[in-house]
Amino acid sequence: MSLSHVARAVTGAIRTFSLAAALVFAPQAMAAAAAPADAAVAAPAPAAPVAVAPAPAASAAPVDAVASAPVDKGSYTPMKPVDGIGQPVAKGIGFQKQFSPIGEEALAMHDYLLMPVITVISLFVLFLLLFVMVRFRRSANPVASKTSHNTTIEIIWTVVPVLILVVIAVPSIRLLAHQYAPAPKGALTVKATGYQWYWGYTYPDNGGFEVISNILPDAEALKRGEQPQLAADNRMVVPAGEPIRLQTTGSDVIHAFAVPSLWFKLDAVPGKINEKVLLIKEPGVYYGQCSELCGARHGYMPIVVEALPRAKFEEWVKTQGGTVGPAAGATTTAAAAPAAKTTPAA
Numbered sequence: 001m002s003l004s005h006v007a008r009a010v011t012g013a014i015r016t017f018s019l020a021a022a023l024v025f026a027p028q029a030m031a032a033a034a035a036p037a038d039a040a041v042a043a044p045a046p047a048a049p050v051a052v053a054p055a056p057a058a059s060a061a062p063v064d065a066v067a068s069a070p071v072d073k074g075s076y077t078p079m080k081p082v083d084g085i086g087q088p089v090a091k092g093i094g095f096q097k098q099f100s101p102i103g104e105e106a107l108a109m110h111d112y113l114l115m116p117v118i119t120v121i122s123l124f125v126l127f128l129l130l131f132v133m134v135r136f137r138r139s140a141n142p143v144a145s146k147t148s149h150n151t152t153i154e155i156i157w158t159v160v161p162v163l164i165l166v167v168i169a170v171p172s173i174r175l176l177a178h179q180y181a182p183a184p185k186g187a188l189t190v191k192a193t194g195y196q197w198y199w200g201y202t203y204p205d206n207g208g209f210e211v212i213s214n215i216l217p218d219a220e221a222l223k224r225g226e227q228p229q230l231a232a233d234n235r236m237v238v239p240a241g242e243p244i245r246l247q248t249t250g251s252d253v254i255h256a257f258a259v260p261s262l263w264f265k266l267d268a269v270p271g272k273i274n275e276k277v278l279l280i281k282e283p284g285v286y287y288g289q290c291s292e293l294c295g296a297r298h299g300y301m302p303i304v305v306e307a308l309p310r311a312k313f314e315e316w317v318k319t320q321g322g323t324v325g326p327a328a329g330a331t332t333t334a335a336a337a338p339a340a341k342t343t344p345a346a
Helices: 003-042 057-068 101-135 151-179 218-223 310-319
Strands: 188-195 198-203 209-213 236-239 244-250 255-259 264-268 274-278 284-290 302-308
Touching: 101 151, 188 236, 188 255, 188 264, 209 236, 209 302, 236 310, 244 255, 244 264, 255 302, 264 274, 302 310
Parallel strands: 188 244, 236 302
Antiparallel strands: 188 198, 198 209, 244 274, 255 264, 255 284, 284 302
8 A cells, every 4th residue: 555545544544533523512512602691581671770879959959948048136225214113212202012913912912901001000009008008197197007918809809810911921822932933844944143243144954055144234224214222234035915934043152133113033943943933924124123132343243034925035045046936856857758669660
């Protein structure tokens, strides 16, 4: 056999082997090639992302408006006092006219109960003294009586005073109970602190700011239309017609917060809080003074209470940098509201 014949035989064998191998491995290769395509068809298509609509422009407007809106600092003009109201008058000998319910009750008790009883008893005792001086004088009665006991008289002068005291005690106890009744829930709290020698008024319900009150020089007081020694540069401003929880304390020594036309007097003791309700019936300016000897300038601690309608009082609070209305955070903001549920796309 020649070399050429051997080469042809070998070449033919190789071709036959290659064809057989192709026939054996072709199905597996075709399956492997087809697998990714089938998987792509069988796998579910991913859900299309739900487009979130942008917030309407109007929703951002209130935030911008609030941010750019000017802060309301309020407005306040001190009220002018009225002669004879809330202050002493020339040649006055009685109590000042009262502008609180407690003051009206106490003044009525004084005028219609205590003064008549005191007047009647005083006149009766004066009559007895004059009667004894005349009836039992030495010239008309040279021989003195030996009487040492009279049952009727002793019963009368024991029972009658007891009845008088009972008549006085009943309204007195009722007045005391009214004066020291606790403040109702929600009443405005004002704290008056006595210093040597001026007053400080704190408003814990309106942000906790404090107003310092000093006596005005006489010339400045007259310029403002107020009485010297009674006017102050800053007043204790409160709303009229509603109960106020007035607390007093002292920073150094004992002082006393007293306003005669409101029938109000309460000691200010260091380390202690005293409390009483103050209700002023009408808007106005009411004057008082420290009524406890507290040092060299005790007589230079005037008290000026200005009662305003509620709306004007809140305007004054704003001028002091205080807060009015509900406490911050009491209302639910849009950011704190729960998100609305969304329906998934089909």
